[in-house]
Amino acid sequence: MADLSTSICGVDLKNPVLAASGTFAYGVEFAPVADLEKLGAIVVKGLSREPIAGNASPRVTETASGMLNSIGLQNIGVRAFVAEKLPQLAEFGVPVVANVFGFRIEDYVEVLRVLEDAEGLAAYELNVSCPNTHRGGLEFGVDAGALAEAVSAAKAAARRRPLIVKLSPNVSDIAEMARAAVDAGADGLSLINTLRGLAISAASRKPLLSTGYGGLSGPAIKPIALYMVHRVAATVDVPIIGMGGIATGEDVAEFLLCGATAVQVGTASFWDPGRAAELPAELKGFLDRQHIESAASLRGKLAMPQQMR
Numbered sequence: 001m002a003d004l005s006t007s008i009c010g011v012d013l014k015n016p017v018l019a020a021s022g023t024f025a026y027g028v029e030f031a032p033v034a035d036l037e038k039l040g041a042i043v044v045k046g047l048s049r050e051p052i053a054g055n056a057s058p059r060v061t062e063t064a065s066g067m068l069n070s071i072g073l074q075n076i077g078v079r080a081f082v083a084e085k086l087p088q089l090a091e092f093g094v095p096v097v098a099n100v101f102g103f104r105i106e107d108y109v110e111v112l113r114v115l116e117d118a119e120g121l122a123a124y125e126l127n128v129s130c131p132n133t134h135r136g137g138l139e140f141g142v143d144a145g146a147l148a149e150a151v152s153a154a155k156a157a158a159r160r161r162p163l164i165v166k167l168s169p170n171v172s173d174i175a176e177m178a179r180a181a182v183d184a185g186a187d188g189l190s191l192i193n194t195l196r197g198l199a200i201s202a203a204s205r206k207p208l209l210s211t212g213y214g215g216l217s218g219p220a221i222k223p224i225a226l227y228m229v230h231r232v233a234a235t236v237d238v239p240i241i242g243m244g245g246i247a248t249g250e251d252v253a254e255f256l257l258c259g260a261t262a263v264q265v266g267t268a269s270f271w272d273p274g275r276a277a278e279l280p281a282e283l284k285g286f287l288d289r290q291h292i293e294s295a296a297s298l299r300g301k302l303a304m305p306q307q308m309r
């Protein structure tokens with residue numbers, strides 16, 4: 001029987017399947033429809049300094065094999081999360097990763113300062129796909145200098161727990177961003193966040209989302225995510241959490257083969273909220289059928305053609 005256990009930046013996980021940020025609320029809301037204790041960990045909705053109401057509807061629309069969203073980082077704010085959600089999450093005995101974002105470096109630091117005083121967290125995930133108000137709204141994660149600045153400030157604030165930096169795929173060279181994040185102090189990397197996209201109606205001549213542009217996720221982005229995970233794994237030496245379109249146990253195995261140590265499941269939870277928690281058993285079934293002794297042994301074992309390495 002295959003062993004699923006793994007470890008990310010010193011955090012032991014019973015399996016490599018995590019619920020992705022922004023797609024699994026604060027975890028507790030999914031308890032009636034998902035076996036939370038079967039997950040390797042839960043990454044909660046992005047947390048900001050103050051509550052954010054989010055964008056107007058429509059802010060989610062379906063596309064071919066994917067979903068486009070512009071939720072607008074709606075959340076209850078870091079203080080309410082610590083006071084109300086974190087104590088409830090403790091009941092499930094699943095490691096909790098806090099996803100942190102901001103619009104200025106001081107915002108990231110302040111959110112981390114509040115989380116440092118809280119109990120019941122395993123790690124931090126830094127969402128750098130947010131507009132940097134000091135740089136005209138350019139995302140932190142698309143400029144190596146701004147990324148390095150945000151990561152080093154966050155690393156100095158994150159003293160108690162590992163810092164995982166979640167890379168934006170909206171760049172021309174993901175390897176450069178990975179290197180910048182690791183050099184600035186990232187203990188691990190997660191990727192990919194959503195890809196910038198646009199869905200429109202030809203009849204109304206208008207975008208389908210209230211904001212116009214949105215972020216594309218789901219099976220449509222899996223090949224891009226696998227490519228980027230593979231590139232990043234070949235570039236840096238920190239643990240990688242892969243995500244983008246994962247919906248089956250075999251999808252999980254594919255990400256491990258490309259060099260990920262763990263994965264996150266996002267959009268699949270929108271069509272089946274119990275799906276993420278079923279994937280560890282599916283992965284185990286795949287490994288058993290293939291006579292592979294452990295999930296960890298798959299990591300980085302993709303056989304690439306010589307010229308592509």
Ligand SMILES: Cc1cc2nc3c(=O)[nH]c(=O)nc-3n(C[C@H](O)[C@H](O)[C@H](O)COP(=O)(O)O)c2cc1C
Pocket residue numbers: 020021022023045046067069071073099127166192193194216217218219221243244245246264265266267268
């Ligand atoms: C509705 C929605 C909300 C999201 N909110 C966040 C968020 O708050 N913070 C974050 O880092 N990523 C957020 N993401 C990105 C996901 O965590 C994930 O990186 C992305 O969707 C790719 O994985 P998937 O194809 O399995 O969904 C969001 C994605 C969706 C679909």
